[in-house]
Amino acid sequence: MPNFTVIDEEFICENCGTKVNKLGYSCRNHCPICLHSKHVDINPGDRLQTCHGILEPIRLETNSKKGYVIIFKCKKCGAIRKNKVAEDDNMELVIKLSVNKDY
DSSP states (O other), rough: OOOOOOOOOOOTTTTTEEEEEESSOOOOOOOOTTEEEEEEEHHHTTOSSSSSOEEEEEEEETTTTTTEEEEEEEETTTOOEEEEETTSSSHHHHHHHHHOOOO
16 A cells, blocks of 8 residues: 555645635545546655656546545656546546546
8 A cells, every 4th residue: 555645735726727625524636626636646646757747637436435536647748647536526527537438
């Protein structure tokens, strides 16, 4: 199991420019407006990844323990990453991801 470093910090989304506030109940991983993230971690929260590409949401999966999980693909290196849907995420985009079967 990879190490998990708890980091819940504000950031500016590099995809849409939104100022994203802390999540407050867990670690903020992606923008709740456009659902994009940044490829900065090797293990959650470690900030050791040197790619720093934009992680684009490509589909949605369900997990019996985590609920809905967004699958991301890095636009720079192609890596696949996963993260839980947050309570304040744009549900219209989450629903659109649930029917995306292109990947």
